[in-house]
Structures are given as C-alpha cells and as structure tokens.
Amino acid sequence: MAALRSCGAFCLHLFFLHFVSSESQSVFRGESFRRKLSVELNPGWPGPPSPGGDLMHVRAVGLNDTLHFLFCSQGAPTLLLVHTNSSSSTVEVDWPQFLMRNVSGSLRVEPESSILQSNAIVFSRLLEYDDVNDTAKATSDLFPPYDLQDFTWAPLNLSGASALLCGAAATFDNGSLCLKLTVFDSEGRDQMLPRLLHSANSSQLEVWLDGLVPRASRSRFLLELQAVGGAYPLSRVEVHRSIDDEFTPTIFKVLQWLPALNRTSHGSVFLQWKPVSYRRSPPSVEEGSPTRSSLPRPQRGEEALSALITAFYAEPETFGINVSFGISGEPFYGRSRFLSWTVLLGVGTPPMDSFSPMVLIMMAVGLGTPMMLLVLGGVCICVRKRASASNYEPIN
Ligand SMILES: *[C@@H]1O[C@H](CO)[C@@H](O)[C@H](O)[C@H]1NC(C)=O
Ligand SMILES: *[C@@H]1O[C@H](CO)[C@@H](O)[C@H](O)[C@H]1NC(C)=O
Ligand SMILES: *[C@@H]1O[C@H](CO)[C@@H](O)[C@H](O)[C@H]1NC(C)=O
Ligand SMILES: *[C@@H]1O[C@H](CO)[C@@H](O)[C@H](O)[C@H]1NC(C)=O
Ligand SMILES: *[C@@H]1O[C@H](CO)[C@@H](O)[C@H](O)[C@H]1NC(C)=O
Ligand SMILES: *[C@@H]1O[C@H](CO)[C@@H](O)[C@H](O)[C@H]1NC(C)=O
Ligand SMILES: *[C@@H]1O[C@H](CO)[C@@H](O)[C@H](O)[C@H]1NC(C)=O
Ligand SMILES: *[C@@H]1O[C@H](CO)[C@@H](O)[C@H](O)[C@H]1NC(C)=O
Ligand SMILES: *[C@@H]1O[C@H](CO)[C@@H](O)[C@H](O)[C@H]1NC(C)=O
Numbered sequence: 008m009a010a011l012r013s014c015g016a017f018c019l020h021l022f023f024l025h026f027v028s029s030e031s032q033s034v035f036r037g038e039s040f041r042r043k044l045s046v047e048l049n050p051g052w053p054g055p056p057s058p059g060g061d062l063m064h065v066r067a068v069g070l071n072d073t074l075h076f077l078f079c080s081q082g083a084p085t086l087l088l089v090h091t092n093s094s095s096s097t098v099e100v101d102w103p104q105f106l107m108r109n110v111s112g113s114l115r116v117e118p119e120s121s122i123l124q125s126n127a128i129v130f131s132r133l134l135e136y137d138d139v140n141d142t143a144k145a146t147s148d149l150f151p152p153y154d155l156q157d158f159t160w161a162p163l164n165l166s167g168a169s170a171l172l173c174g175a176a177a178t179f180d181n182g183s184l185c186l187k188l189t190v191f192d193s194e195g196r197d198q199m200l201p202r203l204l205h206s207a208n209s210s211q212l213e214v215w216l217d218g219l220v221p222r223a224s225r226s227r228f229l230l231e232l233q234a235v236g237g238a239y240p241l242s243r244v245e246v247h248r249s250i251d252d253e254f255t256p257t258i259f260k261v262l263q264w265l266p267a268l269n270r271t272s273h274g275s276v277f278l279q280w281k282p283v284s285y286r287r288s289p290p291s292v293e294e295g296s297p298t299r300s301s302l303p304r305p306q307r308g309e310e311a312l313s314a315l316i317t318a319f320y321a322e323p324e325t326f327g328i329n330v331s332f333g334i335s336g337e338p339f340y341g342r343s344r345f346l347s348w349t350v351l352l353g354v355g356t357p358p359m360d361s362f363s364p365m366v367l368i369m370m371a372v373g374l375g376t377p378m379m380l381l382v383l384g385g386v387c388i389c390v391r392k393r394a395s396a397s398n399y400e401p402i403n
Contacts, residue, residue: 041193042067042074042207044168051100059106061163062315063170065190067207068094072123074354075116076210078188080160080172081314082108086188086212087127088276089116089319090354096121105318114318126241126266126276127320128352129233129313130155130214131327133184137223143335145229150222152231156312158184168192182218182344189213194358200290201281201349202254204360209279209353215288216346225339228346229331233309235316239266239275240324242303249360256292258283262300263357264328274355284332284348296337298348301329 047064060080067074073096075089097117104113116122133153136145153176160174169189175182190210197203197211205211216228234241247261264278280298287294303326310316310323332346333339340346351358 039194040069040207042069044068044190044192046165046168048163048165050098052102060160060314061172062100062105063163063165063188064098065168065210066098067190067192069207070094074208076188076190077114077315077319078163078170078172079313079315080163080174081106083154083156083312084130084160084172084174084186085127085313085315086210086352087125087315087319088210088352088354089125090123090276091116091121092123093118093121100318105314108314108317111317111319111321114315116319124236124239124276124354125319126234126236126239126352127313127316128212128278128350129235129309129316130186130230131233131309131312132231133216134229134231134329135222135226136229138225138227138339141225141335143227143331143333143337145227145329145331150226153178153184154312155184180220182216182220184216184219185214187213196254197349200255200285200292200295201258201283203279203281203349203351204254204358205351206353206355206358208355209351209358211349211351213347213349215348216340217288218344219340221339221341221344224341226341227331227333228340229329230348231327231329233306233312233325233327234264234278234303235310235313235320235323235325236266236276237320237323239268240326241265241276241278242267242305242326244300244303244328247359254360255281255283257295261357261359264303276352276354277357278350278352279357280348280350284346286338286343287345288347290347294343296333299331299334301331303328 045066049062050064063078065076071094073091073094075098077087079085099115099117101113104110132155135150137148158174158176160172164171171187173183173185188210191205192207194206203211241264243265245263245265249259252259258281260282262280262282266275282298283295284298285294286296306325306327309325316323
C-alpha cells in the first residue's frame with residue numbers, strides 16, 4: 008500500500024517535471040514558425056524623400072501566405088495589415104494618385120484574388136481634458152483635440168523591421184507624439200513592460216507622448232483609434248482575464264478588438280493590448296497606470312484622415328474607440344509629462360499567456376513536496392512497524 012502511494016507521488020512528480028521540461032523546451036528551443044521579412048521604404052517612389060510623409064512596407068512571407076504591413080504618415084498615422092494566400096503577392100503604388108489622396112485603388116495588393124483579409128488601425132486624435140475633480144471622466148472639460156492628420160511628421164526612422172515615427176502639432180508648446188512599429192519574424196516576448204507576447208503573425212506598436220506641456224495642471228489624455236476594414240471591420244472588444252500576471256504584474260486582463268464573427272481557418276485580424284500605460288520611460292511596474300477603453304462605435308468619414316485608407320479601400324467600414332489614460336486618484340499627466348501604451352496588430356490566434364515553466368515548477372514543488380513528505384512519513388511508519396513486528400518473530 009505504502010509502495011503504491013509513494014509510487015503515486017513519484018509519478019506525480021515525474022509527470023510535473025516532464026511536463027515542465029517539455030514545455031520549456033518547446034518555448035526555448037525556438038524551432039517555431041518563422042516568416043521571411045523584407046522592408047521597403049516608399050515602394051516604387053523614384054528617390055526619397057516622398058512629400059507629405061512616408062510609406063513603409065514590410066513583407067512577411069510564410070510557407071503559403073504573406074502578411075503585408077503598411078505603415079504610413081501621410082495624414083493620420085496608419086498601420087494596414089493585408090493577409091494574402093500567396094507567397095508572391097506584391098504591393099503596387101500609383102504615386103501621383105496616391106499623393107492626391109482622393110482616389111481609391113492607388114495602392115493595391117496584387118493579385119487581388121489572393122487577399123484573404125485586411126484591416127487597418129488609424130490613430131486619429133489626441134484628446135486632453137481638465138480633470139478638475141479627479142474623476143478621470145472626459146465630460147465637458149475637453150480642450151480642442153489634436154488632430155493627428157495635421158501633425159508635422161518627421162521622416163520614418165527605419166532600423167531592421169522596425170520604424171520610428173515622431174511628430175508634433177503646430178500648437179504643441181513642446182514635446183512630441185511617437186509611434187514605434189516592430190514587425191516580428193517569429194514568436195517571442197518584448198523585453199519592455201508590458202512584455203507582450205507576440206507571434207510570427209503579429210506586429211507591435213508602441214505609442215508615447217513625451218514632453219508635451221499640458222493645457223491644465225490636472226490634464227489627462229485620451230487617444231482615439233479607428234479600426235478600418237473592408238468586409239470584416241473590428242467591431243467588438245473582448246476582455247480576457249488571467250490569474251497569472253507574472254510578466255505584467257498587477258494587470259490581470261488582456262483586451263482584444265476583433266471582427267463580429269469568427270472567421271475561417273486562417274483566423275481574423277486582431278488588435279490586442281493590456282489595459283496599462285506607463286508614466287515614465289523606461290516603463291516600470293510602479294509607474295504603471297490603468298487605461299480604459301470605450302465600446303467600438305461605427306464612424307462616418309473618418310477614413311479621409313489617412314492617405315493609406317483612401318488609397319486602399321473602396322468602401323471602408325470604420326469603428327472607433329477612445330482609450331483613456333489614468334484613473335481617479337492617479338497622478339496627472341503634468342507630473343511626469345510622459346505617457347506610453349503598447350498594442351499588437353496581427354492575424355490568427357491572438358497570443359495568450361499560459362502558465363510559464365517557472366510557475367509550473369513552483370506548482371509542482373508546492374503540490375509535490377507535501378505529498379512526498381506525507382508518503383515518506385507513511386513509509387517510515389510502515390518500516391518501523393515492520394521492524395518492530397519482526398522483533399517478535401522469533402517468539403513465533
Ligand atoms: C501549401 O500549399 C500546398 C499546395 O497548395 C499544400 O500542399 C501545402 O500543404 C501547403 N502548406 C501549408 C503549410 O499550408
Ligand atoms: C482629385 O483631386 C485632384 C486635385 O486635387 C483633382 O484634379 C481630381 O479630379 C480629383 N479626383 C477625384 C477622383 O476626385
Ligand atoms: C487563394 O489562391 C488561389 C490561387 O492560388 C485563388 O484562386 C483563391 O481565390 C485564393 N483564395 C482566397 C480565399 O482568396
Ligand atoms: C467639480 O465639482 C464641483 C463641486 O462638487 C462641481 O460644482 C463641478 O461641476 C465639478 N466639475 C466637473 C467638471 O465635474
Ligand atoms: C533613429 O533611431 C535611432 C535609434 O532609435 C537613433 O539613435 C537615431 O538618432 C534616430 N535618427 C534620427 C534621424 O532621428
Ligand atoms: C521644452 O523642452 C525642453 C527640452 O526638453 C526643455 O528644456 C524646456 O524647458 C521645455 N519647455 C517648457 C515650456 O516646458
Ligand atoms: C469563436 O471562436 C471561439 C474559439 O475559437 C469560441 O470560443 C467562440 O464561442 C466563437 N464565437 C462565435 C460567435 O462563434
Ligand atoms: C472620443 O471622445 C471624444 C470626446 O468625448 C468624442 O468626441 C469622440 O466621439 C469619441 N470617439 C469615439 C470613437 O468614441
Ligand atoms: C501564423 O500563420 C501561419 C501561416 O498562416 C500558421 O501556420 C500559424 O499557425 C499562425 N500562428 C499563429 C500563432 O496564429
């Protein structure tokens with residue numbers, strides 16, 4: 008009986024250890040799916056710089072498919088993701104028409120029949136309000152918004168498959184708004200908080216507002232985003248809760264902006280984020296500040312904000328949300344004059360944190376050790392009893 012029990016405990020231990028090691032191997036061996044990335048600035052434009060803003064194109068080629076990431080600063084900053092079922096699809100830009108910003112079809116992905124899906128995120132407006140009563144609710148005390156389409160954007164600063172875009176409004180006293188796009192060729196996790204997990208089918212955008220002089224001492228900010236799609240616009244936000252917050256301490260949620268219906272086998276486009284922003288750079292847990300987001304609302308006419316949207320979509324469907332930074336009781340923007348927030352735009356299954364090898368080891372040790380002790384205790388007692396029983400044997 009004792010032998011059976013001790014075997015049970017050992018098996019449990021072995022099972023955990025085995026599970027842990029196979030899990031960590033699959034995580035650390037890095038033999039996961041990889042895409043081949045290539046980067047082009049202003050594809051087909053005869054010689055830089057292009058007037059009015061840049062267009063970056065990252066091709067991420069898989070076995071049988073391609074993800075085209077297009078990042079553009081003509082008008083409001085926009086990231087367009089086009090998924091095709093061919094590894095040889097291309098992007099064609101008719102520059103004279105593209106620059107006129109009034110002709111749909113001036114940017115095409117060829118062959119058109121290979122397009123599985125597409126969605127874009129437009130960063131449309133930065134809103135500031137005077138939070139006199141520290142309620143963190145943007146109601147009546149809104150200042151005139153900053154329209155990102157009217158910003159002066161510096162040329163894209165490329166490095167590998169990432170791009171840095173910084174700009175400022177004419178009315179900014181100081182400071183700038185920056186967006187950093189990174190396209191990934193394989194799965195991994197960002198080094199910086201909120202340490203989002205990514206796959207080979209996703210890109211990460213970090214947005215930050217640095218050094219802007221606020222218009223009130225108790226200013227807080229909102230960022231308005233538009234999700235533009237053709238047939239499948241992103242129209243609902245899903246909230247996932249997790250009990251494991253090892254990588255983003257104190258944040259137990261992940262939000263996902265998705266199309267209304269589940270798509271077929273190739274999955275749909277998603278925008279994913281954790282509801283946290285940071286008040287300092289580099290981000291730290293202490294300087295984390297919750298974000299809240301409004302429900303997606305159908306929009307009209309917002310597409311015109313972005314040259315890329317006008318050029319690619321004939322009949323765009325748009326939903327907008329507001330993301331607000333900070334909650335009641337948190338320091339106001341003016342204290343650090345810095346704000347950063349990170350999102351993931353990708354296709355397929357959104358990356359989701361599972362219990363990490365570390366947590367699994369802790370669970371195995373935590374559950375296994377008491378059991379081992381119990382069983383060892385049982386074995387000892389049995390052995391002692393046997394030993395004492397054997398003492399009487401000669402009398403028998
Ligand atoms: C790629 O396509 C070929 C033929 O169309 C098919 O046989 C193969 O299974 C596909 N590979 C993947 C990974 O989908
Ligand atoms: C686009 O704008 C240009 C001038 O800005 C104009 O000449 C042209 O007719 C316009 N095209 C369309 C389709 O509206
Ligand atoms: C996938 O590619 C084939 C050509 O290889 C095309 O005929 C088909 O329509 C494409 N499928 C979709 C869903 O676009
Ligand atoms: C702030 O609080 C005061 C007093 O409670 C109230 O009169 C005022 O309307 C509030 N302001 C805002 C913007 O809510
Ligand atoms: C481009 O980015 C790199 C690193 O992010 C930075 O060192 C460099 O100064 C930037 N160049 C320009 C022109 O802003
Ligand atoms: C604007 O930024 C510069 C450099 O970051 C800083 O020295 C200056 O004090 C700022 N101006 C205001 C009005 O905050
Ligand atoms: C969508 O798919 C997920 C998992 O793939 C499933 O849990 C969910 O019920 C589906 N929703 C609808 C509306 O089909
Ligand atoms: C964001 O908030 C502003 C101010 O309250 C409002 O005018 C705008 O319509 C909101 N946008 C969305 C997409 O809800
Ligand atoms: C990424 O895309 C490839 C090719 O479509 C697919 O095989 C893989 O499962 C996807 N990965 C995720 C995490 O969605």
